[in-house]
Every structure is written in C-alpha cells, then in structure tokens.
Amino acid sequence: MVNRCFGMIKEWGLNSLYKYSIYRRLIWCFVYMSVLPILLIGGYNAVYSFSKNEREAKMFLQESSSQIANNISYYMFSHMNLLEEVAMNPEIVNELMIYHQVDWNQKSDIENHIRLVLGSTFGASGAVNACEIVSVNRSYFYYPSPVSNGDFKTSKLLSRSARQVLMKVSPKEVPSDQNSYVILTRSIYSNEGCVGNIVAALDLSYFNKVCYENVTNLLNEVMIIDENNIVISASNEEQVGSVFGADKMLSISVSEPISNTNLTIVNLIDIQTLLKSAFIQFGITVFTAVLFAVLAFIFAILFTRSITEPINRLMEEMKKPKVEKFVEDAGNDEYHAVIEGFNKMSSNLVEALQKQYEIKLQETKLRELRREAELSALQQQINPHFLYNTLESIYWNGQLEGDEEISEIVNALGNYLRVIIIKGREYITIENEVESVNNYIFLQNKRFENRIVNYWDVSISMRHTKIIKLAIHPIVEDVISANLDDLESQIDIGISIAGELDTIQVTMTGNAVEYFLGRLDKTQVNTRGINSVDERLRLYYGDAFGVVMDKESEKIRVTMPVYKDNGSEGKKQYG
Known part of the structure; x- marks a missing residue:
C-alpha cells in the first residue's frame, strides 16, 4: 500500500x-x-x-x-x-x-x-x-x-x-x-x-x-x-x-x-x-x-x-527527414559525447539496414540446426528403452530361476533409472520422487548390509502434488555418500515434506545430516548434487527458493513452489 x-x-x-x-x-x-x-x-x-x-x-x-x-x-x-x-x-x-x-x-x-x-x-x-x-x-x-x-x-x-x-x-x-x-x-x-x-x-x-x-x-x-x-x-x-x-x-x-x-x-x-x-x-x-x-x-x-x-x-x-550532414559541436562535455554518438548512429544506420538480410539468412540456418538437434534427441531416446527392456529380461529370468533378491534389485534399479534418465518430463509427483529416493536407499542397503535407515513424514494428501524432478534425490545421495565413506555404524536420515499455500518445504534431519554438515568446513565433501538442486531452483523460480544448510539447527531445508499443471509438462508454472 x-x-x-x-x-x-x-x-x-x-x-x-x-x-x-x-x-x-x-x-x-x-x-x-x-x-x-x-x-x-x-x-x-x-x-x-x-x-x-x-x-x-x-x-x-x-x-x-x-x-x-x-x-x-x-x-x-x-x-x-x-x-x-x-x-x-x-x-x-x-x-x-x-x-x-x-x-x-x-x-x-x-x-x-x-x-x-x-x-x-x-x-x-x-x-x-x-x-x-x-x-x-x-x-x-x-x-x-x-x-x-x-x-x-x-x-x-x-x-x-x-x-x-x-x-x-x-x-x-x-x-x-x-x-x-x-x-x-x-x-x-x-x-x-x-x-x-x-x-x-x-x-x-x-x-x-x-x-x-x-x-x-x-x-x-x-x-x-x-x-x-x-x-x-x-x-x-x-x-x-x-x-x-x-x-x-x-x-x-x-x-x-x-x-x-x-x-x-x-x-x-x-x-x-x-x-x-x-x-x-x-x-x-x-x-x-x-x-x-x-x-x-x-x-x-x-x-x-x-x-x-x-x-x-x-x-x-x-x-530532418534524412541526415544531410553531421552535427558540429566544439564542446568537451557529456553533450559532445551525445552528439558524437548521434553522428555515429547516423553513419551506422545504413550499415544496419544492409546487415538485415544477413540476419535473416542466419535465422534460416538456426532453424535447420534446430531440426537436426530434435532428430538427434529422438535418436537418443532409443538407448533408455533398450536399457529398460534389457533389465526387464533380467528380472523375469531371476523370477524363473527363483532368485527373488536379484529380481528385487533389478526391479528397484529399473524404477530408479526410469525417474533419473527419462526424457520429456521435467516435473513429477512427490510420490514418484519419494519412490526414487527409496529405490536408491534400497540399492545402497543391498550393497552396505542395510546400514541406512530412512524415515518419511509426508501427508497423504500431498502425494500427487507435482514438484520439479530430482529436487530431493541428489541431496540425499550427497549426504549418504559422505556417511558411507567414513562411518561404519547405522546411518539415520529423516525427511519431512510440508506444504504451505503454494510452497513446499522439505526438511532433512538425523545423524547422517549432522555428520555431513559437520564435515563441510573441515574436509572436502561432495556437494555437487546439492549445488545442482540449489542452482536449478534459483534459476527457475528466483532467490526466494533453494537449498539452505543450517549448521546451527543441524538441518537441511529445501524450499520450492508447487507445480501447477496446465496440460504441458515442459512449461514451468507455480503459484
């Protein structure tokens, strides 16, 4: 007001x-x-x-x-x-x-x-x-x-x-x-x-x-x-x-x-x-x-x-309708610079018109390059489908041989890769993001003998709410990776997701987060995933959103907007 x-x-x-x-x-x-x-x-x-x-x-x-x-x-x-x-x-x-x-x-x-x-x-x-x-x-x-x-x-x-x-x-x-x-x-x-x-x-x-x-x-x-x-x-x-x-x-x-x-x-x-x-x-x-x-x-x-x-x-x-001669000025102040700029602008006007045709030719070439890029992207989509089909074959072979553990691992890996490398969808539901994180933790527990224990606090009404893809998973991966490299005891990580108006607040706690934050200033810790999420959120939505690593409260907070679906997955809209 x-x-x-x-x-x-x-x-x-x-x-x-x-x-x-x-x-x-x-x-x-x-x-x-x-x-x-x-x-x-x-x-x-x-x-x-x-x-x-x-x-x-x-x-x-x-x-x-x-x-x-x-x-x-x-x-x-x-x-x-x-x-x-x-x-x-x-x-x-x-x-x-x-x-x-x-x-x-x-x-x-x-x-x-x-x-x-x-x-x-x-x-x-x-x-x-x-x-x-x-x-x-x-x-x-x-x-x-x-x-x-x-x-x-x-x-x-x-x-x-x-x-x-x-x-x-x-x-x-x-x-x-x-x-x-x-x-x-x-x-x-x-x-x-x-x-x-x-x-x-x-x-x-x-x-x-x-x-x-x-x-x-x-x-x-x-x-x-x-x-x-x-x-x-x-x-x-x-x-x-x-x-x-x-x-x-x-x-x-x-x-x-x-x-x-x-x-x-x-x-x-x-x-x-x-x-x-x-x-x-x-x-x-x-x-x-x-x-x-x-x-x-x-x-x-x-x-x-x-x-x-x-x-x-x-x-x-x-x-005057056209420039006949340059404006003369004997001063040495800012107005002299303006007049000199006007004279230069007049002389460049003809050159600008001559370059207009060249610009149109460049636009034509750019359209051809764009069609080639779209064809290349279409060709690259064949590889994920080939990978999914291969994993599907391994899964059913494990079922036929009676090896349930191999089947579970292959199924979790397939679901994990489906969220990670799938093209064309920039936004997924919170339920899909939670499933991706759970698949990642499941695969890591198979490798590290169930050392990772995770807790979720998500309201049922929010499971179909859409958010930007890979907003939680890279952060969890950075935190768990730092703990697996140094700790042999049980790793606890709790993740709560709360919504207020059109904003989603993700909070991560537990001894895994405490250990990760404690090492930030002492040793080199891999934070590429966290930095990537923070840069994407700030680039898409502004500085009001992003990742905050709070050492005093020993928490990691992620703030992002709710995605408003208007029928097109590729467009960024939020309330």
Missing part, C-alpha cells in the same frame, strides 16, 4: 514536471536548492536561539530571585528580632503593668525609659520610620511618631494574640501619613496575659532599592507582592499598588517566596525581549537567502543554457 502510494506520488510529480521545459525546471531547481536550505537552517537557528535564551533567562531569574529573597529574609529577620527583644524585656512588661497605678513623676520616668528603649533599639536602623508601644489600657508610647490609633478595638494594626511577630503592608493609622509601610506587630505578655503591643513601621525604600539593583540592562523586571498579589514594590514604579498577573501573561517569570514573611519575589522578562534576538537572526537569514537566490538565478540561467542549447541543435537535426 505504501509503495503504491509512493508510486502514484512519483508519477504525479514527474508528469507535472514534464509540462515545463528543461530550462525552467533547472532554473527553479537551482533557486530552491540554494534558498530552501538557508531558510530551514535559519528558522532552526532562530528557534534554537530562542529556546537557548529562554533557558538562560530562567536560570538567571532563578538565581537572581533566590539572592533577593535571601537578602530580604535576612533584613526582615533582623528587625523582627528587635521587636522580640523589646517585647520580651521584663522591665517594659513591668512598666506597662504599673503605669496606671503610679504617680505622675513615676509615669514620666516610665515614659522616658520606654522612649529611650525604642530610640536605642530602632533609632539606629534607617529603615524604621516609626515605632510605638501601646498598652491594653491605651497608654501610648511612640518614637518618633505614632503608627496605630492606639485603640485595640478599632485598630487594624494592633492584636492581643500576636505571640509572634505579624507582618502586613499597610498605611499608618495616622491621617497625616498615608504612605504604605511594612507594619510589624508583636503582643507583649506578662504572666497575667497580654499587656500591650509593640508596632514598627518599616520604609519600603529598602525593597525599592533591591528591586532597582537587580534589574539587568533593563531586560528584566523585579517586583515584590504580598499574599493578595498586590505589588508593594517594583523596579517599575507604575506597577506599585496594582494586582500582579493580569498583564504578565506573555512573559517568563520566576517566583520565590521570602521566608519569615508573607511576601513573594517575582522576577520576569518580557517574552518579546527574547523574540527580538531570534527575529534579528531570522532577518539576517532571509537577507542571505534573497542574496543567494539572486546569485543562484543568474548562475542557473548560464548553467541551463549550457545544457539546453546543444540539445536544441541536436533536436533540429533529428527533425
């Missing part, structure tokens, strides 16, 4: 090309062969370049994001530790508990001490914009400015249950400052429970600085988003406050969560940036292809003319 489809496509393609002149075909061939490979290679290089840039971009984004996340994580962890230190300070805890129970002088001392602790702890950090401590009794201590509204009931920045530092991005609860900050909150506990909160507002300047510093040649974009996908900091300030994701579909991005926080680093590169280099490379390829196409077109015109002009001159001479 595949070969048929391929043949149809080939035929259609050739018929389509034949509609155009050789001149046009050669020109288009040169153009396509020079331009298409360049376009294919350029397209492949562009795709490969894009995929390579994509891999390198992802690796760069991953490394950059991990570094940014580690830096911010360390930065946040250090400020959270400061809150933990203040929240766990026993003096602060005690002062918040007794603040409402002391007089004004002691209150003033407590306020100064708390502000001193806040200033010494957070004042050295340039990132802390403001910090405060608020007690559950609404006592308010801040440095240098407040962060929350001081009311645990209404404030979204205060919490009674924050045993660990909480973080959120939010403006202060101060009307005068609505900028966004990173708000850190931690509850202050005593043995009796929550006594207050410490709150710190961190500037986003550090985050903005990190985003700006990790932008490489304006190729990538860095941003930090919170748990709600809100951009809190970005290398592009226009992105701050927007929701991440909606406008970043056509980009390659890497996300890296920042430990100890609810923030995530997003590092991305616009895919158009990667495509730009691929487009530039493909553009160079297209330009090169166009340049090569122009050069190829010019070269194709010159080349095709060098091919078609000699052909045109030759065609003009061929259109």
Whole structure:
C-alpha cells in the first residue's frame, strides 16, 4: 500500500514536471536548492536561539530571585528580632503593668525609659520610620511618631494574640501619613496575659532599592507582592499598588517566596525581549537567502543554457527527414559525447539496414540446426528403452530361476533409472520422487548390509502434488555418500515434506545430516548434487527458493513452489 502510494506520488510529480521545459525546471531547481536550505537552517537557528535564551533567562531569574529573597529574609529577620527583644524585656512588661497605678513623676520616668528603649533599639536602623508601644489600657508610647490609633478595638494594626511577630503592608493609622509601610506587630505578655503591643513601621525604600539593583540592562523586571498579589514594590514604579498577573501573561517569570514573611519575589522578562534576538537572526537569514537566490538565478540561467542549447541543435537535426550532414559541436562535455554518438548512429544506420538480410539468412540456418538437434534427441531416446527392456529380461529370468533378491534389485534399479534418465518430463509427483529416493536407499542397503535407515513424514494428501524432478534425490545421495565413506555404524536420515499455500518445504534431519554438515568446513565433501538442486531452483523460480544448510539447527531445508499443471509438462508454472 505504501509503495503504491509512493508510486502514484512519483508519477504525479514527474508528469507535472514534464509540462515545463528543461530550462525552467533547472532554473527553479537551482533557486530552491540554494534558498530552501538557508531558510530551514535559519528558522532552526532562530528557534534554537530562542529556546537557548529562554533557558538562560530562567536560570538567571532563578538565581537572581533566590539572592533577593535571601537578602530580604535576612533584613526582615533582623528587625523582627528587635521587636522580640523589646517585647520580651521584663522591665517594659513591668512598666506597662504599673503605669496606671503610679504617680505622675513615676509615669514620666516610665515614659522616658520606654522612649529611650525604642530610640536605642530602632533609632539606629534607617529603615524604621516609626515605632510605638501601646498598652491594653491605651497608654501610648511612640518614637518618633505614632503608627496605630492606639485603640485595640478599632485598630487594624494592633492584636492581643500576636505571640509572634505579624507582618502586613499597610498605611499608618495616622491621617497625616498615608504612605504604605511594612507594619510589624508583636503582643507583649506578662504572666497575667497580654499587656500591650509593640508596632514598627518599616520604609519600603529598602525593597525599592533591591528591586532597582537587580534589574539587568533593563531586560528584566523585579517586583515584590504580598499574599493578595498586590505589588508593594517594583523596579517599575507604575506597577506599585496594582494586582500582579493580569498583564504578565506573555512573559517568563520566576517566583520565590521570602521566608519569615508573607511576601513573594517575582522576577520576569518580557517574552518579546527574547523574540527580538531570534527575529534579528531570522532577518539576517532571509537577507542571505534573497542574496543567494539572486546569485543562484543568474548562475542557473548560464548553467541551463549550457545544457539546453546543444540539445536544441541536436533536436533540429533529428527533425530532418534524412541526415544531410553531421552535427558540429566544439564542446568537451557529456553533450559532445551525445552528439558524437548521434553522428555515429547516423553513419551506422545504413550499415544496419544492409546487415538485415544477413540476419535473416542466419535465422534460416538456426532453424535447420534446430531440426537436426530434435532428430538427434529422438535418436537418443532409443538407448533408455533398450536399457529398460534389457533389465526387464533380467528380472523375469531371476523370477524363473527363483532368485527373488536379484529380481528385487533389478526391479528397484529399473524404477530408479526410469525417474533419473527419462526424457520429456521435467516435473513429477512427490510420490514418484519419494519412490526414487527409496529405490536408491534400497540399492545402497543391498550393497552396505542395510546400514541406512530412512524415515518419511509426508501427508497423504500431498502425494500427487507435482514438484520439479530430482529436487530431493541428489541431496540425499550427497549426504549418504559422505556417511558411507567414513562411518561404519547405522546411518539415520529423516525427511519431512510440508506444504504451505503454494510452497513446499522439505526438511532433512538425523545423524547422517549432522555428520555431513559437520564435515563441510573441515574436509572436502561432495556437494555437487546439492549445488545442482540449489542452482536449478534459483534459476527457475528466483532467490526466494533453494537449498539452505543450517549448521546451527543441524538441518537441511529445501524450499520450492508447487507445480501447477496446465496440460504441458515442459512449461514451468507455480503459484
């Protein structure tokens, strides 16, 4: 089916090309062969370049994001530790508990001490914009400015249950400052429970600085988003406050969560940036292809003319009714040889016509020789008939004298010779071939004291199937002869004949076959019979048939077709 489809496509393609002149075909061939490979290679290089840039971009984004996340994580962890230190300070805890129970002088001392602790702890950090401590009794201590509204009931920045530092991005609860900050909150506990909160507002300047510093040649974009996908900091300030994701579909991005926080680093590169280099490379390829196409077109015109002009001159001479003069050509290429051949063909044409009469005379002589050969073959058929009649006389004399053994030998020899030397029949039945082999083995057993034992495995339905004559007997003779020359023990040979569709498979086994195959490479073994059968089968039917001597399985296989009788014995037909 595949070969048929391929043949149809080939035929259609050739018929389509034949509609155009050789001149046009050669020109288009040169153009396509020079331009298409360049376009294919350029397209492949562009795709490969894009995929390579994509891999390198992802690796760069991953490394950059991990570094940014580690830096911010360390930065946040250090400020959270400061809150933990203040929240766990026993003096602060005690002062918040007794603040409402002391007089004004002691209150003033407590306020100064708390502000001193806040200033010494957070004042050295340039990132802390403001910090405060608020007690559950609404006592308010801040440095240098407040962060929350001081009311645990209404404030979204205060919490009674924050045993660990909480973080959120939010403006202060101060009307005068609505900028966004990173708000850190931690509850202050005593043995009796929550006594207050410490709150710190961190500037986003550090985050903005990190985003700006990790932008490489304006190729990538860095941003930090919170748990709600809100951009809190970005290398592009226009992105701050927007929701991440909606406008970043056509980009390659890497996300890296920042430990100890609810923030995530997003590092991305616009895919158009990667495509730009691929487009530039493909553009160079297209330009090169166009340049090569122009050069190829010019070269194709010159080349095709060098091919078609000699052909045109030759065609003009061929259109003339008779050859008046030879075609002249000063070239030294294949077309010069063609033209020289045409000139020689023209000169030989007359000589060919003159020889036609001589050929007819030769055909007459051949017919006479054939009649003589047929007469000789008819005369030679007399000899086998004379031999059969003589053997018949010996057989009946043995019967009359009562010598049954001589009669059996003569009868077997006559049947054997009848199959071997009979003329006119090229195909015999399997039954006749089996009988011929049995007669041969019978005669050999009379000579060698019944040393040969043969076994047949042939279906009864196949006994009248016709095969080519002497397809089995010569092989058996070669095998037994090799064994009789060297062995004195019993010789076993088994022969099975099986049919499948229109093919006959003959398989020979036994110690005789094993010994014969074992001697092939070691000593000279007579294989003339096997070679003759193999050559006949391959000559008649092709290389699919013949004799195979399989040393590994210690078997000899003969494959031949079934003869289909059409009423004429001399014709070779098989299914």
